Amino acid sequence: MKRISDAISQSVEVKQKILGSPEILVTIRDIAETCSHALCIGNKILFCGNGGSAADAQHLAAELSGRFYYDRPPLAAESLTVNTSFITAVANDYSFDNVFARMLNATGQQGDVIVGLSTSGNSENVIRAFKAAHEKGIITVGLTGEKGGKLDPLSDFIIRVPSSDTPRIQESHIMIGHIICELIEASIFPR
Numbered sequence: 001m002k003r004i005s006d007a008i009s010q011s012v013e014v015k016q017k018i019l020g021s022p023e024i025l026v027t028i029r030d031i032a033e034t035c036s037h038a039l040c041i042g043n044k045i046l047f048c049g050n051g052g053s054a055a056d057a058q059h060l061a062a063e064l065s066g067r068f069y070y071d072r073p074p075l076a077a078e079s080l081t082v083n084t085s086f087i088t089a090v091a092n093d094y095s096f097d098n099v100f101a102r103m104l105n106a107t108g109q110q111g112d113v114i115v116g117l118s119t120s121g122n123s124e125n126v127i128r129a130f131k132a133a134h135e136k137g138i139i140t141v142g143l144t145g146e147k148g149g150k151l152d153p154l155s156d157f158i159i160r161v162p163s164s165d166t167p168r169i170q171e172s173h174i175m176i177g178h179i180i181c182e183l184i185e186a187s188i189f190p191r
Contacts, residue, residue, distance in 0.1 A: 011171050017162040018172060024159055028176060031141055031157050032183035038113050038139065039188060044076035046108060048100040048129055049117035052170050054081040056117050060177040068181045072189040080104065100129035110137035119169040121149020130154040143176065145169045
């Protein structure tokens with residue numbers, strides 16, 4: 001029982017730190033506004049990450065392209081992690097470090113937004129995607145742990161979750177992602 005209560009307490013503690021950070025709250029708002037603007041002018045939101053962060057990338061893309069709180073038209077959002085044939089071909093022919101950058105170069109357009117999820121901030125394939133994004137005029141949003149890693153200077157917007165514990169960081173990433181989806185949905189399709 002103690003392990004369970006400790007895990008819940010640690011998760012709550014990280015989220016309390018986020019709640020107590022005006023900088024993070026303003027950044028969440030600014031990301032949502034930037035994404036809403038991009039979608040309203042015909043651009044798209046792209047997501048990428050590895051492992052659990054890949055699952056979160058797919059999850060958040062589906063919240064926008066499907067629906068979140070209520071029925072409304074779909075929004076242009078996609079995860080760069082879903083095409084396994086492409087990922088395995090590029091990983092085999094080039095390297096796994098290039099999978100997201102190559103897809104971004106194929107489908108990304110100036111004014112799009114890419115959200116890279118990396119608990120360490122040091123995932124090489126996300127870093128290369130952000131470098132490619134800057135070359136194409138794509139806005140970069142980093143969701144990392146407390147140190148920010150190499151994604152920090154490559155991110156137009158960054159949220160460094162105040163933790164070094166991977167599960168707690170990922171739990172916070174999905175919470176932050178849900179808030180951003182809620183704000184986008186309410187902004188573009190007010191009820």
